[in-house]
Amino acid sequence: MAATARIIDFLRDRRPEGPCLVVDLEVIADNYKAFTRAMPDTRIFYAVKANPAPEVLKLLADLGSCFDTASVAEIEMALAAGATPERISYGNTIKKERDVARAHQLGISMFAVDCVEEAEKVSRAAPGARVFCRILTDGAGAEWPLSRKFGCDPDMATEVLLHAHALGLKAYGISFHVGSQQTRLGAWDSALAEAKSIFDSLAGHGITLSMVNLGGGFPTKYLKPVPGTATYANAIHDGLAKHFGNAIPETIIEPGRGMVGNAGVIKTEVVLISKKHANDNQRWVYLDIGKFGGLAETMDEAIRYPITTARDGDAKTPCVIAGPTCDSADVLYEKTPYDLPVTLSVGDEVLIEATGAYTTTYASVAFNGFTPLQAYII
Numbered sequence: 001m002a003a004t005a006r007i008i009d010f011l012r013d014r015r016p017e018g019p020c021l022v023v024d025l026e027v028i029a030d031n032y033k034a035f036t037r038a039m040p041d042t043r044i045f046y047a048v049k050a051n052p053a054p055e056v057l058k059l060l061a062d063l064g065s066c067f068d069t070a071s072v073a074e075i076e077m078a079l080a081a082g083a084t085p086e087r088i089s090y091g092n093t094i095k096k097e098r099d100v101a102r103a104h105q106l107g108i109s110m111f112a113v114d115c116v117e118e119a120e121k122v123s124r125a126a127p128g129a130r131v132f133c134r135i136l137t138d139g140a141g142a143e144w145p146l147s148r149k150f151g152c153d154p155d156m157a158t159e160v161l162l163h164a165h166a167l168g169l170k171a172y173g174i175s176f177h178v179g180s181q182q183t184r185l186g187a188w189d190s191a192l193a194e195a196k197s198i199f200d201s202l203a204g205h206g207i208t209l210s211m212v213n214l215g216g217g218f219p220t221k222y223l224k225p226v227p228g229t230a231t232y233a234n235a236i237h238d239g240l241a242k243h244f245g246n247a248i249p250e251t252i253i254e255p256g257r258g259m260v261g262n263a264g265v266i267k268t269e270v271v272l273i274s275k276k277h278a279n280d281n282q283r284w285v286y287l288d289i290g291k292f293g294g295l296a297e298t299m300d301e302a303i304r305y306p307i308t309t310a311r312d313g314d315a316k317t318p319c320v321i322a323g324p325t326c327d328s329a330d331v332l333y334e335k336t337p338y339d340l341p342v343t344l345s346v347g348d349e350v351l352i353e354a355t356g357a358y359t360t361t362y363a364s365v366a367f368n369g370f371t372p373l374q375a376y377i378i
């Protein structure tokens with residue numbers, strides 16, 4: 001997604017100093033509406049960590065969104081944006097018991113767990129709350145997979161929910177996350193098959209689960225085209241119908257990247273262009289933003305952002321792109337260099353597109369004295 005006219009106008013008129021993210025709220029509103037149109041029976045819990053700017057949360061709260069949060073601070077941000085506690089889930093499977101207690105005091109009544117130990121914490125600190133159990137997925141097809149850190153084996157989920165029920169909690173449902181920037185439409189199908197078998201085994205114990213939390217994973221268009229929201233919705237709907245037949249449960253989704261990724265553009269500036277030896281035909285282009293300034297998802301070159309300059313009509317040459325800090329890990333793209341204009345010069349402005357998600361939240365506080373990424377929400 002290229003920068004919108006509103007973003008281009010803002011940068012031209014305001015000329016903000018230093019690297020900055022500019023987010024167009026109209027794009028987020030369109031994304032929200034596309035999700036609700038494509039999945040009218042599914043509640044949307046925006047994953048706050050993707051971009052927690054107060055203006056973004058307020059817009060989504062006003063549009064009717066619910067919120068997936070991972071800490072007391074995120075819960076407080078969602079409440080401040082106008083969401084009521086019933087519209088907020090505490091979706092982190094790793095919580096301090098006193099944070100669960102604080103969330104419970106604030107009125108939050110839905111929590112994620114992935115083991116009996118966490119269910120025990122929730123039963124003590126938020127008695128009677130609803131819990132959903134997160135199951136592992138393999139993350140295949142995701143450009144930013146989530147590994148084995150979250151979720152339990154589906155066979156264990158039955159045990160976790162039975163234990164939660166015995167502790168007086170409401171065994172409410174199953175959740176999974178197919179991996180972020182998931183480009184494989186079939187990724188939800190196998191997870192839904194697992195979810196159904198857990199529904200069945202709980203039913204065998206007289207417990208009726210109500211909800212499947214389909215997680216995030218909805219993509220943003222970076223360099224390669226991705227299917228649209230409606231295509232994802234159809235694939236998910238087919239999976240639900242195939243596995244749950246005419247007893248489709250309540251569903252929720254937790255889009256982060258797919259809600260805000262294409263709404264933002266980072267403006268950055270070329271600090272230095274150099275070569276490593278006299279005959280080197282590869283240029284090193286150093287920008288005033290890098291891995292520690294908000295572009296952490298370039299780790300292993302996982303997310304490849306579209307990069308544009310005012311000289312894109314000129315001939316291009318392969319360039320390594322690096323950040324400005326004194327850490328040698330602060331190289332954005334080297335294994336697969338980017339073609340940038342041969343005329344690109346020090347001081348030129350460079351736009352890094354589709355950077356609305358997972359950038360401000362990943363910026364370090366002041367590594368080498370560089371200030372955290374500035375954001376303008378318009």
Ligand SMILES: *Cc1c(COP(=O)(O)O)cnc(C)c1O
Nearest residue numbers: 047180181216217254255256257
């Ligand atoms: C980060 C996160 C999301 C958002 O994932 P995206 O791939 O950005 O949509 C959703 N749910 C949970 C539990 C998360 O941790």
